[in-house]
Amino acid sequence: MYGMLAIFIALASLVILFADIVSKGHTGFVKTTITLDVELDSELMYLDDPTDADQRSMADFNAPILAALQKHFPDVDSAAEKRELLRMVGNYGANTISQRLKNNPELLNTTQTIEFLAHDQVSVYVKHADNPSYSIKLSERQQGWVDELMEKGIIDTGFNDVLFSRGDSREPANAGILGAIVGSLLTMLVTLAISFPVGIAAAVYLEEFAPQNKITDFIEVNINNLAAVPSIIFGLLGLAVFISLFGMPRSVPLVGGLVLALMTVPTIIISSRAAIKSVPPSIREAAEGIGASKMQVVLHHVIPLAMPGMLTGAIIGMAQALGETAPLLLIGMVAFIVDVPEGFLDSATVLPVQIYLWASSSEQGFVELASAGILVLLTFMISMNALAIWLRKRLERRW
Amino acid sequence: MNTMNPSITAEADRQDQRAAIPVPQDKPEDTVLEEGKTVGTPFADDPKFKLRNVSVSYGAARAIKNISLDIARNEVIAFIGPSGCGKSTFLRCLNRMNDSIDICRVEGQLMLDEEDIYHSKRDVVELRARVGMVFQKPNPFPKSIYDNVAYGPRIHGLANRKTDLDDIVENSLRKAGLWDEAKDRLDSIATGMSGGQQQRLCIARAIAVSPEVILMDEPCSALDPIATARIEELISNMAESYTIVIVTHSMQQAARVAHRTAYFHLGHLVEVNETNKVFTAPEHELTESYITGRFG
Amino acid sequence: MNTMNPSITAEADRQDQRAAIPVPQDKPEDTVLEEGKTVGTPFADDPKFKLRNVSVSYGAARAIKNISLDIARNEVIAFIGPSGCGKSTFLRCLNRMNDSIDICRVEGQLMLDEEDIYHSKRDVVELRARVGMVFQKPNPFPKSIYDNVAYGPRIHGLANRKTDLDDIVENSLRKAGLWDEAKDRLDSIATGMSGGQQQRLCIARAIAVSPEVILMDEPCSALDPIATARIEELISNMAESYTIVIVTHSMQQAARVAHRTAYFHLGHLVEVNETNKVFTAPEHELTESYITGRFG
Amino acid sequence: RDTINIVGSSTVYPFATVVAERFGRNTDFPTPKLESTGSGGGLKLFCEGVGTQHPDITNASRRMKKSEFENCQSKGVKAITEVRIGADGIVIANSKDAEKIDLTLKQVFLALAKEVPSEDGKKLVANPYQKWSDIDSSLPDYEINVMGPPPTSGTRDAFVEIAMEGGCKEFDMIAKMEDENEDKFKSVCHSMREDGPFVEAGENDNLIVQRLAKDPETLGIFGYSFLMENTGQIQAATIGGVEPTPENISSDKYPVARSLWFYIKNAHVGVVPGIKEYAGEFTSEGAWGDNGYLVDVGLIPLPREQRMEIAKKVKSLEPMTGNEL
Amino acid sequence: MQTAILLPLVLILALVAYGLAYMRSRAVAAPLGGIRNLKALPFYYAARAALWCAIPALLVLAIWAGFEGKVIQGIVIASLPQDAWPDSPGEASLILSQISNVAAGKLNPDFVPEHIVGASSLLEAMQERSEIFKAVLVLLIAVSGAIFAWTRVAPHINARLNVETTLRRIFFVCAALAVLTTAGIVFSVILETVRFFGKVPISDFLFSTTWSPQTALRADQVGSEGAFGVIPLFTGTLLISAIALLVAVPIGLMSAIYLSEYASKRMRSTIKPILEMLAGIPTVVYGFFAALTVAPFIRDLAEMVGLQASSQSALAAGLVMGIMIVPFVSSLSDDVINAVPQSMRDGSLALGATQSETMKKVIFPAALPGIIGGILLAASRAIGETMIVVMAAGLAANLTANPLESVTTVTVQIATLLVGDQEFDSAKTLSAFALGMLLFIVTLLLNVLALHIVRKYREQYE
Numbered sequence A: 001m002y003g004m005l006a007i008f009i010a011l012a013s014l015v016i017l018f019a020d021i022v023s024k025g026h027t028g029f030v031k032t033t034i035t036l037d038v039e040l041d042s043e044l045m046y047l048d049d050p051t052d053a054d055q056r057s058m059a060d061f062n063a064p065i066l067a068a069l070q071k072h073f074p075d076v077d078s079a080a081e082k083r084e085l086l087r088m089v090g091n092y093g094a095n096t097i098s099q100r101l102k103n104n105p106e107l108l109n110t111t112q113t114i115e116f117l118a119h120d121q122v123s124v125y126v127k128h129a130d131n132p133s134y135s136i137k138l139s140e141r142q143q144g145w146v147d148e149l150m151e152k153g154i155i156d157t158g159f160n161d162v163l164f165s166r167g168d169s170r171e172p173a174n175a176g177i178l179g180a181i182v183g184s185l186l187t188m189l190v191t192l193a194i195s196f197p198v199g200i201a202a203a204v205y206l207e208e209f210a211p212q213n214k215i216t217d218f219i220e221v222n223i224n225n226l227a228a229v230p231s232i233i234f235g236l237l238g239l240a241v242f243i244s245l246f247g248m249p250r251s252v253p254l255v256g257g258l259v260l261a262l263m264t265v266p267t268i269i270i271s272s273r274a275a276i277k278s279v280p281p282s283i284r285e286a287a288e289g290i291g292a293s294k295m296q297v298v299l300h301h302v303i304p305l306a307m308p309g310m311l312t313g314a315i316i317g318m319a320q321a322l323g324e325t326a327p328l329l330l331i332g333m334v335a336f337i338v339d340v341p342e343g344f345l346d347s348a349t350v351l352p353v354q355i356y357l358w359a360s361s362s363e364q365g366f367v368e369l370a371s372a373g374i375l376v377l378l379t380f381m382i383s384m385n386a387l388a389i390w391l392r393k394r395l396e397r398r399w
Numbered sequence B, C: 001m002n003t004m005n006p007s008i009t010a011e012a013d014r015q016d017q018r019a020a021i022p023v024p025q026d027k028p029e030d031t032v033l034e035e036g037k038t039v040g041t042p043f044a045d046d047p048k049f050k051l052r053n054v055s056v057s058y059g060a061a062r063a064i065k066n067i068s069l070d071i072a073r074n075e076v077i078a079f080i081g082p083s084g085c086g087k088s089t090f091l092r093c094l095n096r097m098n099d100s101i102d103i104c105r106v107e108g109q110l111m112l113d114e115e116d117i118y119h120s121k122r123d124v125v126e127l128r129a130r131v132g133m134v135f136q137k138p139n140p141f142p143k144s145i146y147d148n149v150a151y152g153p154r155i156h157g158l159a160n161r162k163t164d165l166d167d168i169v170e171n172s173l174r175k176a177g178l179w180d181e182a183k184d185r186l187d188s189i190a191t192g193m194s195g196g197q198q199q200r201l202c203i204a205r206a207i208a209v210s211p212e213v214i215l216m217d218e219p220c221s222a223l224d225p226i227a228t229a230r231i232e233e234l235i236s237n238m239a240e241s242y243t244i245v246i247v248t249h250s251m252q253q254a255a256r257v258a259h260r261t262a263y264f265h266l267g268h269l270v271e272v273n274e275t276n277k278v279f280t281a282p283e284h285e286l287t288e289s290y291i292t293g294r295f296g
Numbered sequence D: 001r002d003t004i005n006i007v008g009s010s011t012v013y014p015f016a017t018v019v020a021e022r023f024g025r026n027t028d029f030p031t032p033k034l035e036s037t038g039s040g041g042g043l044k045l046f047c048e049g050v051g052t053q054h055p056d057i058t059n060a061s062r063r064m065k066k067s068e069f070e071n072c073q074s075k076g077v078k079a080i081t082e083v084r085i086g087a088d089g090i091v092i093a094n095s096k097d098a099e100k101i102d103l104t105l106k107q108v109f110l111a112l113a114k115e116v117p118s119e120d121g122k123k124l125v126a127n128p129y130q131k132w133s134d135i136d137s138s139l140p141d142y143e144i145n146v147m148g149p150p151p152t153s154g155t156r157d158a159f160v161e162i163a164m165e166g167g168c169k170e171f172d173m174i175a176k177m178e179d180e181n182e183d184k185f186k187s188v189c190h191s192m193r194e195d196g197p198f199v200e201a202g203e204n205d206n207l208i209v210q211r212l213a214k215d216p217e218t219l220g221i222f223g224y225s226f227l228m229e230n231t232g233q234i235q236a237a238t239i240g241g242v243e244p245t246p247e248n249i250s251s252d253k254y255p256v257a258r259s260l261w262f263y264i265k266n267a268h269v270g271v272v273p274g275i276k277e278y279a280g281e282f283t284s285e286g287a288w289g290d291n292g293y294l295v296d297v298g299l300i301p302l303p304r305e306q307r308m309e310i311a312k313k314v315k316s317l318e319p320m321t322g323n324e325l
Numbered sequence E: 001m002q003t004a005i006l007l008p009l010v011l012i013l014a015l016v017a018y019g020l021a022y023m024r025s026r027a028v029a030a031p032l033g034g035i036r037n038l039k040a041l042p043f044y045y046a047a048r049a050a051l052w053c054a055i056p057a058l059l060v061l062a063i064w065a066g067f068e069g070k071v072i073q074g075i076v077i078a079s080l081p082q083d084a085w086p087d088s089p090g091e092a093s094l095i096l097s098q099i100s101n102v103a104a105g106k107l108n109p110d111f112v113p114e115h116i117v118g119a120s121s122l123l124e125a126m127q128e129r130s131e132i133f134k135a136v137l138v139l140l141i142a143v144s145g146a147i148f149a150w151t152r153v154a155p156h157i158n159a160r161l162n163v164e165t166t167l168r169r170i171f172f173v174c175a176a177l178a179v180l181t182t183a184g185i186v187f188s189v190i191l192e193t194v195r196f197f198g199k200v201p202i203s204d205f206l207f208s209t210t211w212s213p214q215t216a217l218r219a220d221q222v223g224s225e226g227a228f229g230v231i232p233l234f235t236g237t238l239l240i241s242a243i244a245l246l247v248a249v250p251i252g253l254m255s256a257i258y259l260s261e262y263a264s265k266r267m268r269s270t271i272k273p274i275l276e277m278l279a280g281i282p283t284v285v286y287g288f289f290a291a292l293t294v295a296p297f298i299r300d301l302a303e304m305v306g307l308q309a310s311s312q313s314a315l316a317a318g319l320v321m322g323i324m325i326v327p328f329v330s331s332l333s334d335d336v337i338n339a340v341p342q343s344m345r346d347g348s349l350a351l352g353a354t355q356s357e358t359m360k361k362v363i364f365p366a367a368l369p370g371i372i373g374g375i376l377l378a379a380s381r382a383i384g385e386t387m388i389v390v391m392a393a394g395l396a397a398n399l400t401a402n403p404l405e406s407v408t409t410v411t412v413q414i415a416t417l418l419v420g421d422q423e424f425d426s427a428k429t430l431s432a433f434a435l436g437m438l439l440f441i442v443t444l445l446l447n448v449l450a451l452h453i454v455r456k457y458r459e460q461y462e
């Protein structure tokens, strides 16, 4: 049966893609931590008052970390070795201490058990020591240290909650996808809120109300044409119209959503029109025969009956918009943004852009993060579509 | 003469032409069909519908050829004639259901209560609310039985409360003789009913909005004799306050329910007369051959 | 007894059960309807269809209740009964058209020429090529008239050349009494025809493939008397070589064309007999009340 | 607007982002927003004008061109501070599974140019070399297959200007051309071949790296940081016998090296909070110094004296005059 | 008040207006003997009230929001000492930004000039006042709109007509949005396109067969002639799209047919969304897949049968792109096939047609308009896709019909030209706009043609 074969091919490609992504990405959900008993000694850090910003900027927060590490390896004392040892802990270890002290000044001069994120190279070693496509860049000695700390349970792996609680970072261990998730959510909200009603309204107008004339033809040709306009051109449009002409800010979900909405509308219109066309005329006649107005026929019968098809259009249109990068490039949403956006007018990026950025970063740790990001994106897409699919299933009927 | 009344397209603005309605000659002619010639009594005083020189074409093909006819208030008139002669087409002109067929063009003057049906400013919705229709092929909505019947009353605001609506639904279904079969499954989908049930449902749906005129295109074609009797009884009852136009193939049925009967032939209205007269003493030879089955 | 013949689902594999066909009792019982009891002569020697203990349900609702019946070779049998009693449902079992309704379940034994219709290995396509059907609601394809009729012959390869096909189309349309109206517009779309024309087209379409059996669900419901007469004549002619099952609401029609008539009531097969006998001396009181119109 | 907006080179992007992130975490200023638009794209946006809708800083993997400077001036972007931040080497690399290659610039030119001098050195012919060994028998005996950046990238610009032109000049016939017909000279030296052996691989250097790892007979051209990060899989070819190491690159021993820059719009300083502080962070020893964190991500630091000098200029926001270009 | 609060407030008011008008219309109807004596259903009176309440208010809100900033800024700037007045809008925006950053406490007031600090308090005051004015005005308009509509709840007024006309206009505006978008696109590329044709003659652009923007790297460089021929780009686009459609259409259609006609309900409802996921996987992923898995595989395969294949091939890009657009064909087709009335199937099956004959001869033609819509979308997507081609088919503008060679497409060139290192005025950068314009025109012509053909075909049929 050809149909089976076709589905099989399509599903097989999906499975291969998925297997590929999962095999690369599952480690992205694992973080490597290093837990140390840190003595927050004020002299060691040159810090008396953790609430004072100036003092903090002068303080040496690495010292207590190094001291804690040295407790495990007392024979380390050359400067070079010390530096290597400190490299066990990620780049923001000192920052972690600084923040903690800033928030709880009373911790000064106490000993705290702090869980640090391990340095990237440590993480790569721990997770991928036997994977030839990763380069291990720890020195022999460092590898020995890591092995020892792992045996002691100081270095450990766990679920990567950082990924879901932070914005982007240049250090893979610190990088999170929350900013992109929120950005995507905001952008998609704008896109959906505009493209779905507009798409349906336009489709209804063209199928049910439009007089047969040149204007209608013109509109129709335009819509079909817009579907074929490469997405990056919509980026140009967004740049020229929304940003330059209307003076909207760059990099914000509002503009991104608008651009993606313009891009999605033709998809929704075309599929909605197909769906409206397939509503049999006898239904329209029946309603009109009772004295329903054209608008009532449309609102009460045609749209509900065509809704499954309209939802399909929305689903694939939104899926496409959700995975789109190119137009966002031109309106500044392809950017390094650390802070999680809080509104439609905050700088933000979106999931595919985050994935794209990670995929083109040189650090090895980002490879798995990119794949993990893809999994997150797919999950996002599935949950976004689940509702529409459920609705569609409920609305569908054969007559 | 017809030539003096150039047929007027429905689309044109036709205000103030009321005065110009011509009265075509009603001398019977026997053998050859001539456009616009109708034997019998096509006209009535104080008609509900006043139809003059109506022609309908689908693209280039003319399906109705210059027909003039009055339909009186509270009358039941039956349209009979061989299949394809234009009964449905003519019927659909009366509430502008032909509008929805792109290629269909209606010409001539059609007046309901002295108002032009095809006037460009005419509110088609209001027209159809007044002139209800039951189609030849049953076309229930793919909704529940209840919703099918309740649809009309809902959009016309005929019920103030839910119970009103329930009453209307029950009443209509009862009148259409479907209540007993449907009462236990009001919530199940209407397209899952038998052919005859669907037909009765469509009748119930049409009468639920209490239109002034009901157009019925072969309402009993899928019905057994008992159900048919029921619908005929309904028609007779309704005739007291409504105007009813019914297309039927059953001459018995026409004889039973109709006051007048119109005989169509290839787009011509050949004869209109008291039902009695049509069936006992047809004036036109075509009518006669049709009712005696000597036709073709 | 019925309890001894557990009804068998159509889906199950049912090879080699041919020997087990039971012969239900045919004693008539008068007042209360009991499942599987049928008065009259439901059985025939050398039947074309041998149907035993057939039950059909839509979801939980049983539409056909344990019916057993034979349909003889070259016989015309009419199914009559009030609307919604299950005639169409039963008819659709004979060529498994019920398969396309998801919630529909058929139980019992249905044999065509001694072969199980619902056998799991049965080739449904071949079955339907042998058992043609005309539906209650005319359903022409949205293609040209010609293509509608030519559709069957084409897929079955009945014509070697274009001219053969033309002949088949012309013949079928002629037999259905549509040729004169359709010959000039063979290329126009079939859905733009009048109701009666569509119905005749569907008949033409069905006979164009010359099936062994033709199932007709109210084939004349939208036809005028002349067209009806034509179809009835067609049926009579075809009866010489085909087996025909016809559902009709017109008892006159049943009386004119059918050899035997089966009366259905609320899913029961109440009485089957020579047509004459059914209409002149019905054995069951329900039949009697129905044909005399005293019903309900 | 209270967030610094930075645009510009994709080559500088990894360094600038690291600085920006540190800056955001360690100060009370919001983390700057960085867009990777390419050097030219960045300069275009940067020069569009002053005002909050225009970026405050642009990065570049080449120096601003005179024409770009003039464009800036004409749009009202008058005072611009130029900051040179370090160097980047462009490497030619292949899989670790293959043998290490040593190339000269001349060989690079012969392998990748559209037209090369004929054997006798008299005229230009379409590049006839299909195998490395055709160019020099000491080179491996397999097809030339080099993946490199597209003409739209700054890396390509630099590669063409430094490596190709460098190799090209070594032919007398072409060198002569430089004086006679500069246009012709440039078009010969700067044209990459289009008949297959050179493959434009798009801007994604990770893709090139992964391709190289899969196919030992392919070479790739990309920035030093990608080499550094993937030393387990790929190795760099030496050019003229010189390894692309940080020392060699910063000391200009390695021939294919370029400088990296960023430009500050002085008019925005004091308006958008933190610009000066950001520039200060970038030019602090902890960042761009010999042991700074930028070295970890592959920046090749400038010599210390130069750094000091530049840092001083940054402090005083000394604007460019345009004459230095 | 913030717009963010005002907006929902207006909507709530509209709801209230809806409710009040609804009740009033029922009240008006009651003495007349029920709502049947109104010209329209209570719903319509209510909806009209809601529209009257919301639309003018929202319009005013939008206008206010559009001009508020400008006006306040003007006032604040005018308040500055004359010598501090900005010379350009850019400078003005800087000063304002400075002022607002001071006002928000983000800049230390000690380090900015006196007058800026002064202006910042003015700005704060103005902003506050403006918010209040805005809120009052908008709410006033909303309420008066509602009151107006309320007074017009009368039995003889046909509110349905009002509401429907409004709706219909809104529908029209939505449809016309496509035209606006088109205009916007033309607007955003036309200037650059014209400038490009000032540098490169149109005839070269259209008819030359070499595309090589690299030779025109510098404005001061020769050899730009003949380097901007779009023919290889369009053939490349054609080739890749054709391959993609050759993959997607059969697979998509077969899947759709299988799902709607043969598969069980359960299967259909699981597989369909799964297939739709194919459309949502980011193109970067497909790109990597095509470049690292499919392309080398194809090359090895080709070499096995003795063919010369590039490591970046049109075939690889096309195949993967084909997979990506499968759902466009499958899902839309499945929907329309599913919408063909059952009686059509029954009619065919009863003639002894097999399911596949029924499909091919009856259902498929009946569903054709919708299916074509789906294919059209898929084709559009294929033409517009960029990332996969960049990664898998390369950037080499070869004029070839051999799918094993590497080709490039119009969109890829547009994207790389725009995204890469651009000079603001070089023919290279401008050519991206010209390409966009040309692609736009070409697809437009194709669509006009398609519409024409469809019309013809349809006329024949009816």
Ligand SMILES: Nc1ncnc2c1ncn2[C@@H]1O[C@H](COP(=O)(O)OP(=O)(O)OP(=O)(O)O)[C@@H](O)[C@H]1O
Pocket: B191, B192, B193, B194, B195, B196, B197, B222, B224, C058, C063, C082, C083, C084, C085, C086, C087, C088, C089, C090, C101, C136
């Ligand atoms: N698809 C369906 N789903 C559910 N119930 C159905 C369906 N089709 C028919 N029924 C029910 O089964 C019963 C028998 O229906 P059937 O169509 O066989 O009646 P019929 O005898 O043909 O009546 P009619 O003369 O009105 O056509 C009816 O009660 C009907 O409502």
Ligand SMILES: Nc1ncnc2c1ncn2[C@@H]1O[C@H](COP(=O)(O)OP(=O)(O)OP(=O)(O)O)[C@@H](O)[C@H]1O
Pocket: B058, B063, B082, B083, B084, B085, B086, B087, B088, B089, B090, B101, B136, C191, C192, C193, C194, C195, C196, C197, C198, C222, C224
């Ligand atoms: N939509 C249409 N397009 C084209 N021709 C049509 C259309 N509808 C009907 N016709 C043609 O117009 C003529 C009159 O059709 P109409 O439906 O009025 O006949 P009718 O008298 O109702 O017949 P029946 O009793 O068979 O229903 C017929 O020849 C028919 O084929």
Ligand SMILES: [Mg+2]
Pocket: B087, B088, B089, B136, B217, C194, C195, C196
């Ligand atoms: Mg009719």
Ligand SMILES: [Mg+2]
Pocket: B194, B195, B196, C087, C088, C089, C136, C217
């Ligand atoms: Mg039936």
Ligand SMILES: O=P([O-])([O-])[O-]
Pocket: D008, D009, D010, D011, D012, D037, D038, D039, D040, D060, D061, D152, D153, D154, D155, D156, E421
């Ligand atoms: O982004 P670039 O560094 O290649 O200009």
